[in-house]
Amino acid sequence: MKITIVAGARPNFMKIAPIIKSIHCRKAAGASIEYRLVHTGQHYDKKMSADFFEQLGIPEPHANLEAGGGSQAEQTAAIMVRFEKELMEHRPNLILVVGDVTSTMACTITAKKLCIDAVHVEAGIRSGDMTMPEEINRIVTDSITDHFFTTSEVANEHLRKSGVAENRIHFVGNTMIDTLHQNLNRLVQPELWNAAALQEKKFFLLTLHRPANVDDPANLNHLLDTIMRCTGDLPVVFPVHPRTKKILDSIGFQNEKLVLAEPMPYLEFIYLVKNALAVITDSGGITEEATVLHVPCMTMRDSTERPETVTMGTNELIGTDPTKLEPYLEKIMKGTWKTGAVPPLWDGKTSDRIVKKLEELYNS
Structure with a gap:
């Protein structure tokens, strides 16, 4: 063959x-x-x-x-x-x-x-x-x-x-989960961990790249402002996708809690997922990894092709309206997020x- x-x-x-x-x-x-x-x-x-x-x-x-x-x-x-x-x-x-x-x-x-x-x-x-x-x-x-x-x-x-x-x-x-299992004992602490004084389960991880979230500068600014306002004193680590960086640079958003980073290799990125208090994302794959790692995940999309991460896992589908994120962030801060299970196989x-x-x- x-x-x-x-x-x-x-x-x-x-x-x-x-x-x-x-x-x-x-x-x-x-x-x-x-x-x-x-x-x-x-x-x-x-x-x-x-x-x-x-x-x-x-x-x-x-x-x-x-x-x-x-x-x-x-x-x-x-x-x-x-x-x-x-x-x-x-x-x-x-x-x-x-x-x-x-x-x-x-x-x-x-x-x-x-x-x-x-x-x-x-x-x-x-x-x-x-x-x-x-x-x-x-x-x-x-x-x-x-x-x-x-x-x-x-x-x-x-x-x-x-x-x-x-x-x-x-x-x-x-197969994404195969890769996750095969590399959990090989994860690499990224350089920004010490530079940003990050601590286990005491930061949020953010990834955004879809047009509905990042193409409108005003919407991106509103979303980032909501996240910064509703996450207490905790840092928000944001590895910036190339398409997102252009818009982010144009609005000049700044906040002392926001830790901007380049796109990361796999072992460094999964280290952050595993150790985050919660993940905010519009990526499908990250919702799968968060589910298996039992990390709370909020998906900034109106639909998902991975519904099992919501019905069984730790993911919630928020939508693209930044105001809808607030009650979910409140749950994270109060420690009342749902307990998820790992889907079959x-x-x-x-x-x-x-x-x-x-x-x-x-x-x-």
């Missing part, structure tokens, strides 16, 4: 790392399995790419398509043209794509037009928000995928409703289940 594994952006790297480790374990045990790792180059900033490969033990990619930059359409086109060439020169039995970034959709379309099977890891998740590029990527990818590896029963049901046959849906769990063994199923499907 020959697999081409696709990764293009920071969220992908955390999802492919444990799959590659599982493949190496099976190869060492004598399994007939080979892979090529293709980095599309969608994220080309060092903090978004190279640091993650190094920290997570991901091997050097066999190919880098260097398709970063440009508009959504330009990037999609560049990935498709270059990935087609890659597949024609190194034709696999299947491609394996993860998540919901542009690379996921573009490479799936390219493979299917060459009559190559596509396998989607983290299939079936939906937010219902068609203004999100990721939602379009998910729907298009899942409409032509051959096999679907899912993180939850909610995702399974979305696929069933869209007409996917039961024998193509494989509920395996969450988020146990650190998902990648082994994926590789085992691929062997059953393609080595038989």
Whole structure:
């Protein structure tokens, strides 16, 4: 069995790392399995790419398509043209794509037009928000995928409703959590910890990058002001996404409690998640990590593609109106946040289940 594994952006790297480790374990045990790792180059900033490969033990990619930059359409086109060439020169039995970034959709379309099977890891998740590029990527990818590896029963049901046959849906769990488990004893205290005099469970962690939260300078200013006002004397650590930094610089927001930082490598960032009193975010993946680490999480979005983090985990869906955040911050400060549970199969063994199923499907 020959697999081409696709990764293009920071969220992908955390999802492919444990799959590659599982493949190496099976190869060492004598399994007939080979892979090529293709980095599309969608994220080309060092903090978004190279640091993650190094920290997570991901091997050097066999190919880098260097398709970063440009508009959504330009990037999609560049990935498709270059990935087609890659597949024609190194034709696999299947491609394996993860998540919901542009690379996921573009490479799936390219493979299917060459009559190559596509396998989607983290299939079936939906937010219902068609203004999100990721939602379009998910729907298009899942409409032509051959096999679907899912993180939850909610995702399974979305696929069933869209007409996917039961024998193509494989509920395996969450590879992001595999990476989390594999690295919990390797976390690195970031340099800002001592510089900002941070203490365990005595600071908030903030991440924002979605247009609804950061593109309107007045709204971003209101949101930050609300957070600063409702978090007592506790510091708020804010690793600033590149798209957010431009707006933040334009409004000149300042507060002595606000600790601004560059985007962080994985081991440093998860150190902060694990030790935070609570997380405020508009990222989907962080809600999963916070749930497994039992850290209270507030999601500044109107919808989520990971509802199990709310119904079972430590996450709450707040919306994008900053005023709605206040009562939730009050709960944190009073110590009355709900107790969350870990969703089924988020146990650190998902990648082994994926590789085992691929062997059953393609080595038989």
